[in-house]
Amino acid sequence: xxxxxxxPRHLVRRRGQEARLRCSPMKGHSHVYWYRQLPExxxxxMVYLQKENIIDESGMPKExxxxxxxxxGPSILRIQQxxxxxxxxxxxxxxxxxxxxxxxxxxxxxxxxVV
Amino acid sequence: xxxLNQSPQSMFIQEGEDVSMNCTSxxxxxxxxxxxxxxxxxxxxxxxxYKAGELTSNGRLTAQFGITRKDSFLNISASIPSDVxxxxxxxxxxxxxxxxxxxxxxxxxxxx
Numbered sequence: 001x002x003x004x005x006x007x008p009r010h011l012v013r014r015r016g017q018e019a020r021l022r023c024s025p026m027k028g029h030s031h032v033y034w035y036r037q038l039p040e041x042x043x044x045x046m047v048y049l050q051k052e053n054i055i056d057e058s059g060m061p062k063e064x065x066x067x068x069x070x071x072x073g074p075s076i077l078r079i080q081q082x083x084x085x086x087x088x089x090x091x092x093x094x095x096x097x098x099x100x101x102x103x104x105x106x107x108x109x110x111x112x113x114v115v
Numbered sequence: 116x117x118x119l120n121q122s123p124q125s126m127f128i129q130e131g132e133d134v135s136m137n138c139t140s141x142x143x144x145x146x147x148x149x150x151x152x153x154x155x156x157x158x159x160x161x162x163x164x165y166k167a168g169e170l171t172s173n174g175r176l177t178a179q180f181g182i183t184r185k186d187s188f189l190n191i192s193a194s195i196p197s198d199v200x201x202x203x204x205x206x207x208x209x210x211x212x213x214x215x216x217x218x219x220x221x222x223x224x225x226x227x
Contacts, residue, residue, distance in 0.1 A: 004157075009155075031213070033213065035215075035217075040219070040220075041219055041220075042119070042121075042203055042205075042217030042218050042219045042220055043158065043203070043205075043215070043217045044217070045214045045215065045216070048213055048214070055213075056213075056214070059214075091157050091158070093157075095213075102146055102148060102163055102207060102215075104213075104215075105160075106157035106158050106159070107157050108155070108156055108157045109155075109156070109157050
């Protein structure tokens with residue numbers, strides 16, 4: 001039973017490029033959460049999605065960041081025109097329908113480096 | 116999100132020692148969680164606490180949900196080398212709130 005799968009594990013982008021981070025939730029999970037972790041800090045909530053719906057994006061920067069969770073396929077976190085300050089580890093978590101966030105399982109993360 | 120203050124920031128411990136770390140908040144939480152993160156990995160849930168005053172164990176780990184609902188502690192007994200890692204507290208402000216607020220973490224290094 002595979003856990004939450006994130007890819008790529010490491011991503012290097014030059015300033016101004018786009019970064020696309022993918023997350024496949026655990027089998028049977030329909031809720032996806034994205035968190036960002038800056039070096040030596042805790043995780044910060046970004047966005048909560050269910051299939052084809054953004055439920056809460058209150059933690060997402062207003063510009064350049066977007067997220068989707070289509071009916072088929074993984075959830076995507078997209079960062080346009082990356083800047084050095086976007087360098088961080090981005091974690092996805094998933095939970096089953098009807099659950100609370102405490103029942104979420106985290107993936108291994110994508111470490112984004114902007115050069 | 117809510118601000119969680121976690122202490123200590125880091126600790127060096129001798130193998131076999133007991134370890135304690137805590138987390139405080141200026142506001143009430145309905146759920147307290149403790150996670151461990153190893154280098155290059157995502158956080159793994161260790162213990163979840165759902166009621167004020169609750170004391171829960173998971174092997175050598177024990178955590179308590181403070182009576183005021185504004186704090187929690189985690190104890191590790193008889194440390195071993197594989198306890199190395201970063202321990203995070205996290206809280207949920209409301210029972211139906213999916214968002215987790217995380218502390219900044221306690222880095223534990225074990226001296227063999």
